Amino acid sequence: xxxxxxxxxxxxxxxxxxxxxxxxxxxxxxxxxxxxxxxxxxxxxxxxxxxxxxxxxxxxxxxxxxxxxxxxxxxxxxxxxxxxxxxxxxxxxxxxxxxxxxxxxxxxxxxxxxxxxxxxxxxxxxxxxxxxxxxxxxxxxxxxxxxxxxxxxxxxxxxxxxxxxxxxxxxxxxxxxxxxxxxxxxxxxxxxxxxxxxxxxxxxxxxxxxxxxx
Amino acid sequence: xxxxxxxxxxxxxxxxxxxxxxxxxxxxxxxxxxxxxxxxxxxxxxxxxxxxxxxxxxxxxxxxxxxxxxxxxxxxxxxxxxxxxxxxxxxxxxxxxxxxxxxxxxxxxxxxxxxxxxxxxxxxxxxxxxxxxxxxxxxxxxxxxxxxxxxxxxxxxxxxxxxxxxxxxxxxxxxxxxxxxxxxxxxxxxxxxxxxxxxxxxxxxxxxxxxxxx
DNA sequence: GTGCACAATACTGTTGACGATCTGCCCCCG
DNA sequence: CGGGGGCAGATCGTCAACAGTATTGTGCAC
Numbered sequence: 001x002x003x004x005x006x007x008x009x010x011x012x013x014x015x016x017x018x019x020x021x022x023x024x025x026x027x028x029x030x031x032x033x034x035x036x037x038x039x040x041x042x043x044x045x046x047x048x049x050x051x052x053x054x055x056x057x058x059x060x061x062x063x064x065x066x067x068x069x070x071x072x073x074x075x076x077x078x079x080x081x082x083x084x085x086x087x088x089x090x091x092x093x094x095x096x097x098x099x100x101x102x103x104x105x106x107x108x109x110x111x112x113x114x115x116x117x118x119x120x121x122x123x124x125x126x127x128x129x130x131x132x133x134x135x136x137x138x139x140x141x142x143x144x145x146x147x148x149x150x151x152x153x154x155x156x157x158x159x160x161x162x163x164x165x166x167x168x169x170x171x172x173x174x175x176x177x178x179x180x181x182x183x184x185x186x187x188x189x190x191x192x193x194x195x196x197x198x199x200x201x202x203x204x205x206x207x208x209x210x211x212x213x214x
Numbered sequence: 215x216x217x218x219x220x221x222x223x224x225x226x227x228x229x230x231x232x233x234x235x236x237x238x239x240x241x242x243x244x245x246x247x248x249x250x251x252x253x254x255x256x257x258x259x260x261x262x263x264x265x266x267x268x269x270x271x272x273x274x275x276x277x278x279x280x281x282x283x284x285x286x287x288x289x290x291x292x293x294x295x296x297x298x299x300x301x302x303x304x305x306x307x308x309x310x311x312x313x314x315x316x317x318x319x320x321x322x323x324x325x326x327x328x329x330x331x332x333x334x335x336x337x338x339x340x341x342x343x344x345x346x347x348x349x350x351x352x353x354x355x356x357x358x359x360x361x362x363x364x365x366x367x368x369x370x371x372x373x374x375x376x377x378x379x380x381x382x383x384x385x386x387x388x389x390x391x392x393x394x395x396x397x398x399x400x401x402x403x404x405x406x407x408x409x410x411x412x413x414x415x416x417x418x419x420x421x422x423x424x425x426x427x428x
Numbered sequence: 429g430t431g432c433a434c435a436a437t438a439c440t441g442t443t444g445a446c447g448a449t450c451t452g453c454c455c456c457c458g
Numbered sequence: 459c460g461g462g463g464g465c466a467g468a469t470c471g472t473c474a475a476c477a478g479t480a481t482t483g484t485g486c487a488c
Binding site for chain 1: 468470471
């Protein structure tokens with residue numbers, strides 16, 4: 001989106017990888033040293049990531065990594081459901097044969113990961129699958145929005161992958177999505193995607209109830 | 215979203231109002247004089263509006279008001295359809311009695327505007343109605359995304375309002391939306407909203423065919 | 429008249445420094 | 459012993475100046 005913002009890209013990656021956990025202060029001078037650039041560049045990156053919703057800036061008090069509450073993660077996932085529903089529909093309508101094969105291959109890998117109970121690999125393949133659908137749909141606007149939303153809720157998504165039995169349930173839903181897309185059934189693809197994300201929301205809401213009680 | 219960015223707000227308003235038309239160069243020094251702030255503040259505003267998709271920055275070549283092609287306006291409206299479908303559904307589920315009355319009143323005003331063929335007033339009421347639904351839905355994430363998308367395609371939306379007979383068609387669709395929301399029927403509200411925006415997309419696509427031919 | 433090299437111009441990108449503001453700590457007073 | 463005022467450190471916000479790059483205009487050769 002933004003031209004030549006390698007600093008913002010690096011900082012975004014490090015935030016997503018947990019180098020800077022939610023709530024961590026992002027002090028301009030420190031980042032200056034870490035990335036070897038001037039304070040102005042850091043400032044621009046922080047403004048950009050603020051607009052993306054990844055960091056929070058307060059006047060005269062600096063920037064922090066934004067904390068995403070479970071309630072907000074629910075909202076984010078609801079918005080994703082709407083947009084990825086569109087994406088799934090378009091992907092079903094526009095996928096080439098090669099792309100359909102690639103999706104089936106991805107699903108096979110996911111099945112393997114579940115059988116071997118490799119949660120980390122599954123989580124990665126999960127992201128890959130959703131990302132592939134975004135590219136297949138050839139819809140830049142929705143693609144960008146979804147990528148942003150996914151980044152914002154990344155920590156919760158990761159936590160989700162660790163829930164026992166979650167991967168198996170998720171796999172079934174992904175299979176439905178892939179089947180609908182590969183068979184070119186747009187309506188079914190949209191419905192399957194919505195069902196999938198609705199189940200994610202269910203888990204999140206369960207946490208929300210638990211967290212607020214605690 | 216971003217704290218204390220009055221410069222970005224003013225610049226955004228002026229871009230949306232057409233003070234700076236699409237393609238216009240935004241020269242930092244000129245903006246410095248216009249807003250009476252330093253170049254650093256202007257820079258921050260430009261980065262922010264770039265992230266919003268309203269301006270485009272090129273390395274060493276400055277910023278321009280972003281041109282939105284008709285094709286991109288179609289994508290934007292498709293994304294809006296998905297998100298505002300969600301919003302309409304939530305609005306139907308969550309609206310208070312006062313809010314329902316307010317929606318009906320707004321619809322009555324729109325009917326008046328159409329009868330008097332006041333396109334300008336209708337266009338404004340149109341925005342008001344969509345904005346009201348966003349607030350009623352109480353969904354910050356979707357609200358922000360939709361507001362951004364609406365800004366990006368603002369010029370095309372405005373052009374749309376001037377199409378002869380468009381207001382009457384639009385009014386019918388808005389009536390369906392308001393009726394579904396006030397009667398608390400979430401599914402119908404979502405469907406009505408999607409139908410409405412699909413018809414907007416139809417008009418846009420028609421232009422696209424015409425524009426590319428010309 | 430046309431195309432190319434070159435210089436002048438305009439603007440952006442970056443740096444460094446200064447002033448303003450907030451935070452945490454300590455001391456003094458009650 | 460606890461609380462408020464003030465001081466010091468840390469950090470942000472802003473400004474002015476400099477350097478780098480793209481663009482425009484000019485003159486010359488052909």
